[in-house]
Amino acid sequence: MQRSLNIDPIKCTGCLQCEMACSYENEGMFNPAKSRIRVFTFHDAGRFVPYTCTQCADAWCLQACPVDAIVLNRLTGSKDVIEDRCVGCKVCTIACPFGTVNYNQATGKVIKCDLCGGDPACAKACPTAAITYVDADQTGFDRMHAWAAKSLAGVAATA
Amino acid sequence: MSWTGKILRVNLASGAIAAEPLNPEWANLYLGQRGLATKYLCAEIDPACDALGAENKLIMATGPLTGTMASTGGRYSVVTKSPLTGCIACSNSGGFIGAELKNAGWDMIIFEGKAPKPVYLYVENGKAELLPADEIWGTSAWHADEWLHKRHQDPLLRISAVGRSAEAGCLYAGVMNDLHRAAGRSGVGTVMASKNLKAVAVRGTLGVGNIKDPIRFMQAVNAAKKVLADNAVTGQGLPKYGTQVLMNVINEMGALPTRNMREVRFEGANDVSGEAMHLPRKSDGKPNLTTNAGCFACTIACGRISTIDKGHFTVQNKPEYWGNSGGLEYEAAWALGPDTGVNDLDALTYANFLCNEDGFDPISFGSTVAAAMELYGMGAITKEDTGGVDFSFGSAEALAKAAEMVAKGEGFGKDLGLGSKRLCAKYGHPELSMTVKGQEFPAYDPRGIQGMGLGYATSNRGACHLRGYTVASEVLGIPVKTDPLVTEGKAGLVKAFQDATAAVDSSGLCVFATFAWTLEDIAPQIDAACAGSWTPETLVEVGERIWNLERDFNLRAGITAADDTLPKRLLKEAANAGPAAGKVNELAEMLPEYYTLRGWGADGVPTAETRERLRL
Numbered sequence: 001m002q003r004s005l006n007i008d009p010i011k012c013t014g015c016l017q018c019e020m021a022c023s024y025e026n027e028g029m030f031n032p033a034k035s036r037i038r039v040f041t042f043h044d045a046g047r048f049v050p051y052t053c054t055q056c057a058d059a060w061c062l063q064a065c066p067v068d069a070i071v072l073n074r075l076t077g078s079k080d081v082i083e084d085r086c087v088g089c090k091v092c093t094i095a096c097p098f099g100t101v102n103y104n105q106a107t108g109k110v111i112k113c114d115l116c117g118g119d120p121a122c123a124k125a126c127p128t129a130a131i132t133y134v135d136a137d138q139t140g141f142d143r144m145h146a147w148a149a150k151s152l153a154g155v156a157a158t159a
Numbered sequence: 160m161s162w163t164g165k166i167l168r169v170n171l172a173s174g175a176i177a178a179e180p181l182n183p184e185w186a187n188l189y190l191g192q193r194g195l196a197t198k199y200l201c202a203e204i205d206p207a208c209d210a211l212g213a214e215n216k217l218i219m220a221t222g223p224l225t226g227t228m229a230s231t232g233g234r235y236s237v238v239t240k241s242p243l244t245g246c247i248a249c250s251n252s253g254g255f256i257g258a259e260l261k262n263a264g265w266d267m268i269i270f271e272g273k274a275p276k277p278v279y280l281y282v283e284n285g286k287a288e289l290l291p292a293d294e295i296w297g298t299s300a301w302h303a304d305e306w307l308h309k310r311h312q313d314p315l316l317r318i319s320a321v322g323r324s325a326e327a328g329c330l331y332a333g334v335m336n337d338l339h340r341a342a343g344r345s346g347v348g349t350v351m352a353s354k355n356l357k358a359v360a361v362r363g364t365l366g367v368g369n370i371k372d373p374i375r376f377m378q379a380v381n382a383a384k385k386v387l388a389d390n391a392v393t394g395q396g397l398p399k400y401g402t403q404v405l406m407n408v409i410n411e412m413g414a415l416p417t418r419n420m421r422e423v424r425f426e427g428a429n430d431v432s433g434e435a436m437h438l439p440r441k442s443d444g445k446p447n448l449t450t451n452a453g454c455f456a457c458t459i460a461c462g463r464i465s466t467i468d469k470g471h472f473t474v475q476n477k478p479e480y481w482g483n484s485g486g487l488e489y490e491a492a493w494a495l496g497p498d499t500g501v502n503d504l505d506a507l508t509y510a511n512f513l514c515n516e517d518g519f520d521p522i523s524f525g526s527t528v529a530a531a532m533e534l535y536g537m538g539a540i541t542k543e544d545t546g547g548v549d550f551s552f553g554s555a556e557a558l559a560k561a562a563e564m565v566a567k568g569e570g571f572g573k574d575l576g577l578g579s580k581r582l583c584a585k586y587g588h589p590e591l592s593m594t595v596k597g598q599e600f601p602a603y604d605p606r607g608i609q610g611m612g613l614g615y616a617t618s619n620r621g622a623c624h625l626r627g628y629t630v631a632s633e634v635l636g637i638p639v640k641t642d643p644l645v646t647e648g649k650a651g652l653v654k655a656f657q658d659a660t661a662a663v664d665s666s667g668l669c670v671f672a673t674f675a676w677t678l679e680d681i682a683p684q685i686d687a688a689c690a691g692s693w694t695p696e697t698l699v700e701v702g703e704r705i706w707n708l709e710r711d712f713n714l715r716a717g718i719t720a721a722d723d724t725l726p727k728r729l730l731k732e733a734a735n736a737g738p739a740a741g742k743v744n745e746l747a748e749m750l751p752e753y754y755t756l757r758g759w760g761a762d763g764v765p766t767a768e769t770r771e772r773l774r775l
Contacts (some may be wrong), residue, residue, distance in 0.1 A: 008616040013398075013460035015453030016255075024377075029368025031262060031314075043338065046449035046464040098432030100359050125228070127388060127458035 011130035014048035021125035036113040053100040053113040064095035161223040161688040172272030194665035194705040196220035196238035206716035210242035213273040222667025226261030226367040231669035233455025239344040253454030254340030259317035262363030276353035291355035301333040313544035322517030327568020328738035329576030339485025377689035390675035399462040403433030404487035413737015414607030419529040427502025473509035493602030494525025506555035510562040517566035526599035596621035607739035610649040619709035627656035650752035658702035721762030
């Protein structure tokens with residue numbers, strides 16, 4: 001069964017544990033600037049929103065790469081960058097509609113989320129379960145559950 | 160290791176900027192942040208100097224765990240000589256700029272001299288330059304933040320800035336960072352503004368990777384995160400209510416200083432409590448509190464993000480205050496509320512927003528307003544002084560107006576910006592100033608919590624709860640419950656809290672984590688990250704060394720044992736209600752024992768033996 005990162009912004013406190021876990025896993029150091037997941041602060045709204053690659057089934061980045069450096073990981077469904085092949089042309093960073101593939105000037109390659117090979121560090125580090133790693137077909141489960149609870153309340157009120 | 164090993168030295172007078180190596184021997188003796196910056200300050204300035212003169216220096220310092228994944232590891236401190244107290248000033252802040260500075264490759268920045276014209280420091284990894292700040296001088300810290308992000312076309316910049324209150328000379332102005340976090344106490348922002356330094360903007364992309372034993376570090380970090388998550392205070396109480404969880408608790412035990420500490424219980428406490436911040440308001444059905452927020456790396460997330468009711472008199476036709484911003488923490492809520500007798504949650508939130516926008520300490524501000532209200536009530540201050548404002552206790556209008564005047568340094572705001580001690584002296588009643596060494600009290604009445612009285616009297620930065628939070632033991636039972644009304648054993652308790660806290664404040668971690676963590680949880684994280692050997696015992700020793708170094712600074716600045724005291728009101732006027740009714744603070748029963756435990760003479764001076772033991 002494939003799993004997806006599932007993000008619930010309402011639970012996020014903006015602590016950046018995910019960014020540090022990501023950079024530590026991938027770069028061997030704590031460095032939010034090199035994280036594949038980013039947390040955005042919407043100050044006026046008082047909200048924090050983590051955002052990262054959704055692993056498109058038909059991925060623009062993969063299609064756009066001229067040297068086949070982005071490949072499908074059949075086990076996890078992630079689209080992974082083969083560093084040895086990447087030439088740093090950045091076409092994938094232009095092709096991605098969501099901005100989740102980015103250039104790393106320290107290495108001359110691009111970086112993107114690869115779900116840590118099926119055990120994403122960001123989800124493990126999140127203290128509030130704002131980021132979870134769930135059945136890829138059930139990312140709406142929590143929201144459906146919440147609406148189901150509301151409809152139950154409606155039934156109870158009219159019963 | 161874990162330190163970057165680099166200090167940025169900025170001479171504001173000449174514009175010279177230089178990198179220099181961190182003194183590793185001092186790092187081993189003083190750890191980082193509060194301790195290490197104090198060591199540098201003591202070595203480089205005359206403690207008797209004019210705090211607002213060019214000879215004072217200002218240090219922004221991170222700790223070795225700042226910027227790491229250790230929970231709460233995002234702290235930095237601003238260390239300088241205080242213009243409010245004349246003592247050492249060390250104000251600690253969370254948010255994100257501390258970690259950013261570390262990511263840019265710097266352990267600390269030392270500012271010296273005074274710039275001929277307003278400037279800000281721009282740091283981008285190894286590059287640092289002073290740039291003109293004329294366009295943001297005379298504007299708020301919030302405006303400076305917005306302008307700097309636009310000017311550098313970089314939404315990821317992290318910024319510390321001073322507001323208009325600091326520029327106007329308010330003696331309790333802080334250094335704001337990330338809009339609503341603050342190195343808030345003792346006037347560190349006033350010193351920064353006196354140097355014509357408006358802001359520090361930092362972008363760091365180098366990462367923090369210099370960990371001694373990464374595998375052991377991650378094990379220690381994960382174990383410590385679990386301790387925070389499993390603890391009722393750090394795992395549930397603080398995320399839900401913030402420090403405001405205390406408002407009703409402290410009021411119940413009759414230790415909530417009310418109306419300039421005349422009383423110990425506030426009838427409106429519940430109206431301005433953490434619980435009240437969750438209640439839907441009548442106008443739009445939304446609660447004051449939108450969400451909780453974490454500082455960098457913090458898995459507790461006690462921060463409050465709030466809104467003000469758009470229809471409230473303070474923000475009518477002022478849409479700039481209709482969005483979310485940093486909400487009330489307990490100490491701020493107390494100073495702005497119970498101490499002034501105001502029970503209007505929206506008015507308190509508005510005053511708090513202004514404290515953040517223009518960078519002034521809500522504790523000192525609220526306490527000073529409270530003193531002004533008492534003086535007004537007895538006729539020592541009149542409408543002629545206040546610009547026509549009725550300064551009666553309980554007036555939300557006066558509170559809001561006072562905040563507006565202090566923010567801009569206008570009118571009666573000039574007097575209020577002097578702080579309670581100077582204000583009360585100016586109007587002929589120095590005895591009404593609720594301060595120690597010139598700094599205003601926080602939110603725990605020492606008649607009802609005896610140990611806090613000793614803590615306030617001996618705090619190296621004047622009255623303060625964060626130098627030794629014996630409330631943890633005397634009220635919450637952490638690590639063990641002690642009776643708040645007795646003095647026995649409190650000297651040892653205060654010393655233990657002061658020493659441990661000094662070490663935590665020097666690590667990059669947040670003292671709020673110690674609601675759940677002991678040094679047994681903290682030491683393994685430091686030891687796995689840093690060169691050297693770090694145990695709970697070495698941390699206590701480092702903490703005690705720091706405490707004595709700060710004491711030494713204050714003694715050289717002219718402070719004496721006579722300053723280790725409390726206002727007469729707390730020593731002579733008994734609490735009027737609650738469990739502590741009839742009690743005063745029995746400081747005299749505790750102080751001699753404290754000096755003895757500290758290894759100080761009866762004159763409050765560390766003995767030669769103590770100095771040698773601590774390698775001072």
